Amino acid sequence: MPETSIDKLLGGRFAVEQPKKGYRIAVDTLLLAAAVPARAGQKILELGCGVGGVMLALATRLPDVSITGVELQPALAALCASNIKRNNWEDRLRVIEGDVAALPEALRGGAAHVMANPPYHDSKSHGGSANACKRIANMESAEADLSVWLKVAAEALEEGGTLTLIHRADRQDEITALAAPLFGEIRVRPICARENTPARRVIFRARKTDEKKGDPSEVILEPPFILYGADGRYCYATRSRWGRALLTQKTLHGATNGFADFGFFNRAFQRVDPLIAQLFHKIVLGNGHGACG
Numbered sequence: 001m002p003e004t005s006i007d008k009l010l011g012g013r014f015a016v017e018q019p020k021k022g023y024r025i026a027v028d029t030l031l032l033a034a035a036v037p038a039r040a041g042q043k044i045l046e047l048g049c050g051v052g053g054v055m056l057a058l059a060t061r062l063p064d065v066s067i068t069g070v071e072l073q074p075a076l077a078a079l080c081a082s083n084i085k086r087n088n089w090e091d092r093l094r095v096i097e098g099d100v101a102a103l104p105e106a107l108r109g110g111a112a113h114v115m116a117n118p119p120y121h122d123s124k125s126h127g128g129s130a131n132a133c134k135r136i137a138n139m140e141s142a143e144a145d146l147s148v149w150l151k152v153a154a155e156a157l158e159e160g161g162t163l164t165l166i167h168r169a170d171r172q173d174e175i176t177a178l179a180a181p182l183f184g185e186i187r188v189r190p191i192c193a194r195e196n197t198p199a200r201r202v203i204f205r206a207r208k209t210d211e212k213k214g215d216p217s218e219v220i221l222e223p224p225f226i227l228y229g230a231d232g233r234y235c236y237a238t239r240s241r242w243g244r245a246l247l248t249q250k251t252l253h254g255a256t257n258g259f260a261d262f263g264f265f266n267r268a269f270q271r272v273d274p275l276i277a278q279l280f281h282k283i284v285l286g287n288g289h290g291a292c293g
Contacts, residue, residue, distance in 0.1 A: 002075060009053075013060050014087045017079050018051045025053040028201065031191065032117055032166045033057035035203045040064035042112035045156050047100045047149060048072070052080035052093070054115060059089055068107065069095040103152050114153040116165040118146060146171070147178050154182040157208040166191075169199040176204075176219045184209035189222040199224060 049069025077097040183206035190199030
């Protein structure tokens with residue numbers, strides 16, 4: 001077992017034990033947890049759950065959902081199980097040690113939502129980390145490349161269920177092309193540091209349906225989620241009625257747009273841990289610093 005730390009997240013609303021070195025919870029965790037369009041009573045599956053960061057954040061946001069995580073690495077699966085117990089959520093969260101490419105039959109066809117933060121890099125174009133845990137988490141394997149993750153997600157969903165994943169923006173076309181034969185409605189929301197800057201992350205949403213499948217040219221591109229204003233402060237929907245509506249899942253007329261509960265992300269990020277804030281600046285802004293509002 002690697003050396004670990006116990007960290008309190010979202011203003012102390014839950015605690016997580018995670019490796020001190022290697023793959024650790026970052027801002028992508030909060031973005032993914034905010035983007036899953038789940039409702040009370042629904043069953044959710046996370047592919048590649050790690051130590052359970054997304055599961056715990058989503059359980060904090062929606063207390064009445066049931067979440068199962070699948071994790072390949074035994075040490076991370078053990079930490080996830082410990083974190084579930086640590087936060088007293090054994091009644092509605094569980095983790096299964098296993099390979100996404102060999103998903104148990106019992107997990108196929110019954111999830112209202114599948115969420116995933118798949119490995120961002122393929123072994124052909126990227127060198128792996130010296131840290132074995134981080135390398136396995138970040139690098140696609142020959143047995144479970146991005147196409148396999150999407151196929152397994154589709155098989156795990158019930159009819160009408162949704163897949164939500166976060167990934168690198170420069171792989172958006174690849175993701176949508178792979179998803180088109182498997183899903184009907186496909187939507188993408190770029191995550192941009194500032195207005196008129198390129199996205200480094202995208203939130204991808206696809207709905208399973210028997211209706212005519214789409215193709216990459218039919219993908220619906222949602223308005224980008226802008227993280228910073230011109231003054232360098234977080235945009236937390238405080239400057240415009242439209243911004244408040246977008247981030248709280250409502251249109252100007254009060255109807256739910258259904259893409260993401262970024263209001264949760266905003267509230268959470270106001271109390272985010274300093275380490276995650278530093279990672280955010282590195283990952284999203286592409287540097288090691290930035291202004292926090």
